Amino acid sequence: MNFDREFFNLGYLDRLSYKDTIIHNIDARVKVIGAIAYIIAVLSFPKYAVIPLIPFFSFQIFSIIIGEIPISFIIKRIFVVSPFILFIAIFNPFFDRNTAFYLFNIPISYGILSFFSILIKFVLTVSIIIILISTTSFSGLCYAMRCFKVPEIFVNQLLFMYRYIFVLAEEAMRMVRAKELRSFNKKGLELKFYVKLAGNLLIRSLNRAERIYYAMLSRGYNGNMPYNKRKKLGFPDLLFILIILIMIYFFRFLEPVNSMGRFILRLIR
Amino acid sequence: MSHHIVKFENVTFIYPDGTSALKGISFTINHGESVGVVGANGSGKTTLLMHLNGYLLPTSGTIKIGDLILNKKTRIEIRKKVGVVFQNPDDQLFMPTVYEDVAFGPINMGLDEHSVDFKVRNALEIVGCYDLKNKPPHHLSGGQKRAVAIASVISMDPDILAMDEPSSNLDPKSRRALINLLKSFKHTKIIASHDLDMILDVCERCIVIKDGVVVADGPSNIILSDQKLLEENNLELPLILQRR
Numbered sequence A: 001m002n003f004d005r006e007f008f009n010l011g012y013l014d015r016l017s018y019k020d021t022i023i024h025n026i027d028a029r030v031k032v033i034g035a036i037a038y039i040i041a042v043l044s045f046p047k048y049a050v051i052p053l054i055p056f057f058s059f060q061i062f063s064i065i066i067g068e069i070p071i072s073f074i075i076k077r078i079f080v081v082s083p084f085i086l087f088i089a090i091f092n093p094f095f096d097r098n099t100a101f102y103l104f105n106i107p108i109s110y111g112i113l114s115f116f117s118i119l120i121k122f123v124l125t126v127s128i129i130i131i132l133i134s135t136t137s138f139s140g141l142c143y144a145m146r147c148f149k150v151p152e153i154f155v156n157q158l159l160f161m162y163r164y165i166f167v168l169a170e171e172a173m174r175m176v177r178a179k180e181l182r183s184f185n186k187k188g189l190e191l192k193f194y195v196k197l198a199g200n201l202l203i204r205s206l207n208r209a210e211r212i213y214y215a216m217l218s219r220g221y222n223g224n225m226p227y228n229k230r231k232k233l234g235f236p237d238l239l240f241i242l243i244i245l246i247m248i249y250f251f252r253f254l255e256p257v258n259s260m261g262r263f264i265l266r267l268i269r
Numbered sequence B: 001m002s003h004h005i006v007k008f009e010n011v012t013f014i015y016p017d018g019t020s021a022l023k024g025i026s027f028t029i030n031h032g033e034s035v036g037v038v039g040a041n042g043s044g045k046t047t048l049l050m051h052l053n054g055y056l057l058p059t060s061g062t063i064k065i066g067d068l069i070l071n072k073k074t075r076i077e078i079r080k081k082v083g084v085v086f087q088n089p090d091d092q093l094f095m096p097t098v099y100e101d102v103a104f105g106p107i108n109m110g111l112d113e114h115s116v117d118f119k120v121r122n123a124l125e126i127v128g129c130y131d132l133k134n135k136p137p138h139h140l141s142g143g144q145k146r147a148v149a150i151a152s153v154i155s156m157d158p159d160i161l162a163m164d165e166p167s168s169n170l171d172p173k174s175r176r177a178l179i180n181l182l183k184s185f186k187h188t189k190i191i192a193s194h195d196l197d198m199i200l201d202v203c204e205r206c207i208v209i210k211d212g213v214v215v216a217d218g219p220s221n222i223i224l225s226d227q228k229l230l231e232e233n234n235l236e237l238p239l240i241l242q243r244r
């Protein structure tokens, strides 16, 4: 069992988020606002919208290129979550059979339109979240959450989870390795072993929690998690969010594809 | 100066499960002294260090740190004076980045932003880790974690530094760097370790504990060359003394 090869590869995601590119260096708060605005804009499109969604992919293309994120990484992760959404959308074509229009003489029903609409909205929103996480350090994200008044206790939970999930994973890995070295491929005890492993990990975490609490106490912890302030938003941050919001507005309300289509049609005539 | 004194008087401690870990420990450590605490596994070193800043309170006997007698009320004050570095740096570094971790203590002490930044920078520069300030702890090597753990304590300007096995898991070069670092501190130091060469190098005085009592207390070079005493305590002569 190798955590580095796991599908939801935490270590890899974590390393991605510490690269040094323009996108990585933009303030986390600004990126979170941008992502939220983007998601709202995408989800607010009507049920049958397909074509007007296409320009929204440009955000992904830009950030993948500038942020040096491997495309395969994002695609893989989208596939992991896609069964759920396929399941939700797959029935639309059967229920909603009225024909919307003909494409090269093939009737396209409203159901098919809404199927693709859901699918594209899903890919857009999930990929933007993946991009957000893989270009922003976790502590930056937590700081942004605090600024947006997410209850402190959740943020602290997340911080500790992030800090110790790697320690815990390593501990589990060591135990699995120790077991494999001594089990000589003998089968049959697997389930029992994993039950014990889970129990053992729990006890270890409880002990560790106590030691961490001690470490916090000895450095003056009094119930409030201290946070140091970060630097103020700079010019690049403001420019970034301005561009993002303008682009979102443009794509959402001015429907550039439609206008372009009309323009091209007029040229042809 | 009397205010950085550490005084144990007949301290006993019994764990909730009935294990009697300290059975009447007495010693006095003066200002600026550096003292090694050695002994076999399970002799009570860690338990003793846990008393130094009041995580554990003695079952009987008294502990005096400076002018304060350790009890439930004074332990908050005492924690500002005594910095403890733990055996496992993963337990000590709990914040998401090195900088935030080292800043944790100073912020809790109520310092303003500017002095927090000054203390953090200073502490990280002392241990030579300022370049790592934006890294998350799980991206550090064992030696770097240890150094940052020390920085997270010295950023609080403690009068007394207590360390549990500071040289464990370090490669020889990092260990040497740690020793030089420890030697450069003017603090009162209390170091529990099995690394007798380091104790000999860093501490002028050495206390040997066995089953929760002090069995020897004196200058390191005398105690650590007493082969019989060391062997009785599951220890060996330090390597530099073995060659003679």
Ligand SMILES: Nc1ncnc2c1ncn2[C@@H]1O[C@H](COP(=O)(O)OP(=O)(O)OP(=O)(O)O)[C@@H](O)[C@H]1O
Pocket: B015, B016, B017, B019, B020, B021, B039, B040, B041, B042, B043, B044, B045, B046, B047, B048
């Ligand atoms: N949480 C606990 N509950 C009960 N007994 C404990 C606990 N922690 C330690 N002990 C016991 O107290 C005694 C002293 O333990 P301590 O951890 O202080 O030893 P140590 O000198 O630090 O050993 P080592 O060199 O292995 O670190 C041991 O007998 C140990 O079993």
Ligand SMILES: [Mg+2]
Pocket: B045, B046, B047, B087, B164
């Ligand atoms: Mg110990």
